[in-house]
Amino acid sequence: AQRVTQPEKLLSVFKGAPVELKCNYSYSGSPELFWYVQYSRQRLQLLLRHISRESIKGFTADLNKGETSFHLKKPFAQEEDSAMYYCANLSPLNTGFQKLVFGTGTRLLVSP
């Protein structure tokens, strides 16, 4: 079965420090990966997709097929980045439909 692994439950950094939230996946096909974020008292929302190669709120994530990783990075963390972050992989089903497989999440805490 497909798995998405986020090894850190909690990542605590100071404002202005670099941040890297780790994500590894197990999937034999071509992965389609996402980062979702949940700020305090807000709903879960999409942060970025690997296929878009975009930078959102200063965050980037590069797919590394050799290491089967999709780590989320930001060079200078801000207090407002404090949130719960989930990595997810899109899983095709033999019915032709799709579902997201989520990791267990990493809570990022940015202190002043």
Add this chain to the structure above:
Amino acid sequence: DVKVTQSSRYLVKRTGEKVFLECVQDMDHENMFWYRQDPGLGLRLIYFSYDVKMKEKGDIPEGYSVSREKKERFSLILESASTNQTSMYLCASAIWASRGLYEQYFGPGTRLTVT
């Protein structure tokens, strides 16, 4: 803007009660999902639906059932609530999209406590 709403933000029920959690989306999405969110366990898929009256089991369907009579509404049913079903329940909807465009839209969640 896609809107996914859930009927209750907080719910307290007694063990053995039948519990209904309702989810409504207003964007004509075919796909709808129910997850539970627990600390340290992330999001786990309970059930999903790809069309009206169609449902498929997710990773943890035991103790739950679902109903989708209309495209915009997806209900999660706890037939006989138990304390281990105390959790945050998230509903999501999505439209099938070509590679790179897939996105699930989430509701605000229902925090269910079973006493």
